[in-house]
Amino acid sequence: MLSAFTLGLFALVASSEVSASPKPVPITLQSRKTPRGQSSGLRRRALSAISVPLDDFFLGTDLQWFGNISVGTPPQDVSVVFDTGSSSLEFVSTECTSCVQTPKFDPAKSSTFVRGSRTTTLDFSTGVGVDPVVNDDYVLTVRSGTDTVTVGGVPAKNVSLFTIIDQTPAFNVDPFLGIQGMGSRAQGFFAALVKAGLPSLFSLFLTPNAVGNADLLVGGIDNTKFKGNLTFADQIGSGDWEVESTQITVNGKTTSVLKQRRSIIFDSGTSNILFSTSTTNAMYALISSDIKPFKAEPGAYGLPCAKIGSLPAVIDLTFESQQGTPFNLTIPSSELNVGPFKSDPSTCQTLINAFDGLDLVGGSVLKHYYSVWDVGNQRMGFAPNGESQSSMTGASVI
């Protein structure tokens, strides 16, 4: 879910409500290998990659993937979406009477919780489900605080966070308590783990619901979960994750609009893909003239559900590797149908939403690839998801 925080960075409107995110921690991965003969003290500090199992929030289509972190002393489990489209940690607390998610985090039960004095609102520009955001309907009211956040048994003390004290009803369907931002600058628990010696990267294995076994691997890459080699491309966003794309192809065809270079944001917290109106129209023109804007929800498109099943809609997003070689990330036709509109169940919503001002892809692309989010080297790696369901035996830290 791309948040106002990230948009704020675009617009260079730094809100004084929001504390500056820490600077990236550059890590040369090779240099983390303990040289021969070095004291065992250093070696003892080496941490192993931490695997966090993820559940899929599935409502007819894969929406978001979430897992547990622990907050407080003693630790309370807090389920969060690991969201590369935002950069802060916020979750429901007992103070939120409008929130229906349980079990709520209870600050009174944590001896290390420090309540802050700032309250602010967080506006999300992409929502929880597939429907577009209408009239600012994804807004959280939050209070600042700090507490210990523990992931993989490693406690990070005094982590800045927000407790949700009010939320708009659009959040009520969430099967999780909150959102852990995983932007391209290390912050929160991740920054603390990196400081403690873990490589500054994480990997996402976001599988379709039918496959399962999704996970987040903090500080490592699991070679058993993908086929072939990872291809890396430069990350060019400041705060969010962005890679430059050279062209978009739909069903093997492209147009002058689709051949333009554009910077595409990768947002694990968003399921639909968002492109400017002209790009969206150019893409749909190559799929079917039956796909029309859905008037009731600006930015959304749809067509009669009876017609959608047979439509070919293969989208190839072309990027360049760090070596200058083109590579594609492909969204298969099966992603085109994101399900019937609530307000008109005979019309099915299609994957691409028009949204002027940014180009963004998320779960519908990421679930077909193993993805490496390399904060230390400011690059992203991709390889096709493997079918392998085996555990961590082949895991490696590069």
Ligand SMILES: *[C@@H]1O[C@H](CO)[C@@H](O)[C@H](O)[C@H]1NC(C)=O
């Ligand atoms: C998170 O923890 C709860 C127990 O507090 C457990 O029921 C749930 O399965 C966990 N979720 C995941 C994705 O591991």
Ligand SMILES: *[C@@H]1O[C@H](CO)[C@@H](O)[C@H](O)[C@H]1NC(C)=O
């Ligand atoms: C916690 O962090 C804040 C800044 O985020 C700092 O002002 C404060 O002194 C820290 N507290 C402790 C106990 O380290």
Ligand SMILES: *[C@@H]1O[C@H](CO)[C@@H](O)[C@H](O)[C@H]1NC(C)=O
């Ligand atoms: C992976 O990289 C290695 C070493 O560069 C190369 O020998 C191998 O052919 C590559 N495999 C694939 C599937 O591209």
Ligand SMILES: *[C@@H]1O[C@H](CO)[C@@H](O)[C@H](O)[C@H]1NC(C)=O
């Ligand atoms: C990417 O996809 C386009 C369209 O299908 C295709 O023409 C091109 O050869 C592909 N590029 C690579 C490197 O696979």
